[in-house]
Amino acid sequence: xxxxxxxxxxxxxxxxxxxxxxxxxxxxxxxxxxxxxxxxxxxxxxxxxxxxxxxxxxxxxxxxxxxxxxxxxxxxxxxxxxxxxxxxxxxxxxxxxxxxxxxxxxxxxxxxxxxxxxxxxxxxxxxxxxxxxxxxxxxxxxxxxxxxxxxxx
Amino acid sequence: xxxxxxxxxxxxxxxxxxxxxxxxxxxxxxxxxxxxxxxxxxxxxxxxxxxxxxxxxxxxxxxxxxxxxxxxxxxxxxxxxxxxxxxxxxxxxxxxxxxxx
Numbered sequence: 033x034x035x036x037x038x039x040x041x042x043x044x045x046x047x048x049x050x051x052x053x054x055x056x057x058x059x060x061x062x063x064x065x066x067x068x069x070x071x072x073x074x075x076x077x078x079x080x081x082x083x084x085x086x087x088x089x090x091x092x093x094x095x096x097x098x099x100x101x102x103x104x105x106x107x108x109x110x111x112x113x114x115x116x117x118x119x120x121x122x123x124x125x126x127x128x129x130x131x132x133x134x135x136x137x138x139x140x141x142x143x144x145x146x147x148x149x150x151x152x153x154x155x156x157x158x159x160x161x162x163x164x165x166x167x168x169x170x171x172x173x174x175x176x177x178x179x180x181x182x183x184x185x
Numbered sequence: 186x187x188x189x190x191x192x193x194x195x196x197x198x199x200x201x202x203x204x205x206x207x208x209x210x211x212x213x214x215x216x217x218x219x220x221x222x223x224x225x226x227x228x229x230x231x232x233x234x235x236x237x238x239x240x241x242x243x244x245x246x247x248x249x250x251x252x253x254x255x256x257x258x259x260x261x262x263x264x265x266x267x268x269x270x271x272x273x274x275x276x277x278x279x280x281x282x283x284x285x286x
Binding site for chain 2: 121124168181
């Protein structure tokens with residue numbers, strides 16, 4: 033099984049995990065902003081959303097599970113073919129939520145390029161912004177090194 | 186996002202059960218969002234539809250530059266399945282009826 037081990041700074045990443053956990057708590061009962069079901073009938077909407085939420089909760093558990101005792105011991109996390117998809121999806125869900133909540137005041141182009149002066153952001157948006165970039169970095173690492181693009185259907 | 190933008194067509198139960206082709210074709214349309222990475226969107230298209238890199242990238246660029254891309258056309262049930270899968274991957278997706286058919 034292909035795997036990559038990444039060493040992170042616990043001091044830098046630990047505060048970001050608070051943002052991830054808070055967002056994950058919200059996303060346990062809320063589908064990500066990518067999901068809109070306005071025009072579905074009630075029965076279909078309930079089934080559709082419940083299925084998406086179940087998958088989302090499972091994905092978030094996998095993402096948070098990366099940051100257990102091993103991580104706090106030496107800063108290491110491991111990606112492999114077992115957890116890659118879930119981490120990618122959970123990171124996308126958290127980033128989308130951060131974009132529409134903690135970072136809604138940040139210019140879209142700046143956010144897309146990542147070219148934002150942290151000091152120019154309101155205090156409350158700084159940690160969510162760094163978390164937003166951190167999760168994008170995890171996604172890039174997985175996509176570049178584990179090549180998870182093999183067809184699933 | 187799933188939006189059933191076409192008018193609902195009245196069909197008899199027989200039509201639904203024995204002649205699914207009368208339901209028409211449905212387009213799976215992915216809409217742009219300012220969050221998901223380009224590499225992520227390409228990866229999802231390759232994974233979900235089995236596109237090669239070139240085709241997946243073409244659809245990603247279409248989403249990025251035009252705001253939307255039709256990534257699949259076919260029967261409604263399969264279109265819904267694709268839309269659901271794309272939403273699991275947090276890509277904003279709508280279904281539209283292909284009224285030209």
